[in-house]
Amino acid sequence: MSSPQRITTDAGSRDSLTWEFDGIRMGHAISTFNTLTSFSATSANTDVVRLHIGLKGNYSFYYKQLDTHYHLIGGHHNILYSKDFDMMVENRTLQLETFGIQFPRETFLRFTQNANPLLQRFADRLISGDSAILSEQWGAVDPGIQQVVHQIVNNPYKGDLQQLFLLSKSIELLVLCAESCRLALDKKEEFLKSPADKEKILAVRDLINERLHCPPNLSQISRTVGLNEYKLKRGFKETFNTTVFGYLAEQRLLLARQYLLDTSRTAAEISYELGYCTPQHFNNAFKKRFGSTPNDLRKNP
Structure with a gap:
């Protein structure tokens, strides 16, 4: 298991865990703020696909590579790709809990080469080198996704066994999130209008x-x-x-x-x-x- 890390700034603190295996990077973080504020998140020359899960808290962000603003309420997920990564984030609550997986582009394409049509269209954008998001409709974090994240964060394994476990769970989360986004696109919001x-x-x-x-x-x-x-x-x-x-x-x-x-x-x-x-x-x-x-x-x- 990754050693816990804490970063403290004037704006608050961030407690995180990270794991790396087979070129895949996985992380869990709880950020606690002193006030509502904004901050940047950037990464250059990282050719990775990002599976992002917001577990708790509300926030909005501008994603430069997609030239799009997203306003998110706790309990959401999506899959995003761009070679460079520039965001400006605004927290709308004083605590945010997030979980993410970064797949190398070629690894992601290998996992999804025979996937559902939604993932195949997303993969086509990757092959062309275009920045992309799997679904404009973010998926909801359901019990299955919650449980897999819980299993990862609390896994008791070490060494090669842990790497095998994390690899299997990363693929499981990819499948669950992709299917959830597909269902979200087909769903008509009849009762929750605001x-x-x-x-x-x-x-x-x-x-x-x-x-x-x-x-x-x-x-x-x-x-x-x-x-x-x-x-x-x-x-x-x-x-x-x-x-x-x-x-x-x-x-x-x-x-x-x-x-x-x-x-x-x-x-x-x-x-x-x-x-x-x-x-x-x-x-x-x-x-x-x-x-x-x-x-x-x-x-x-």
Whole structure:
């Protein structure tokens, strides 16, 4: 695992982790600001494709090579390419959490040579040397993408095994993000017409993530974020392709699986901690989702 690094400036601090393997560079960062400000991000002579994931926080940026402004609300991703890289970023919240992967151009083309039409069109731009973005419609960070990022950041492996693990996860993220962007392009936004409503739906997601062990009900969530239940339910499904209850159930099970692999807590302890009625209820839900019981996973991780 990469050693954590902290950079402190007058504007705030940045805590980061980076990994490098097979020419691929991967990084996770949490930036904490003292105030809303702007800053530049530049890189010259780097012929790489960037998979960018915004996990938390709102910000906007101007991408010089694409001559485009983007205004982003936490929980988004896209794939971008330019030989040089010049951005001016403005943070709209005091904390930003991001994750990114830089693929050498030839490596990316090798991975995507038989991909879906969206990726193939993007690859054609790369072959021509043009600056490009995979999709003008940024994809939403769904539970699957969240889980892979969590696995990467918390991976326990060392040496060659870690490199193999990270390579497999980089490809998995590439597949998930490309498919998510394809779905976002085909989706019609029927319920969330304003950025304010989209921010409220992301606040719903964050509220659920913070309270997996004792989640609020729909009426409580509705009052907390200031969105009526009808728009809440349909806006959540529109954004994350699942219901509020489905998202909660999936996040609980993914977290339970991580606890089973990374801690010594018993299945019963985990079930109660995550709010399941009984260990048997947890056992049944876990087996239905992963195909094995919690105890079986411990024996054969």
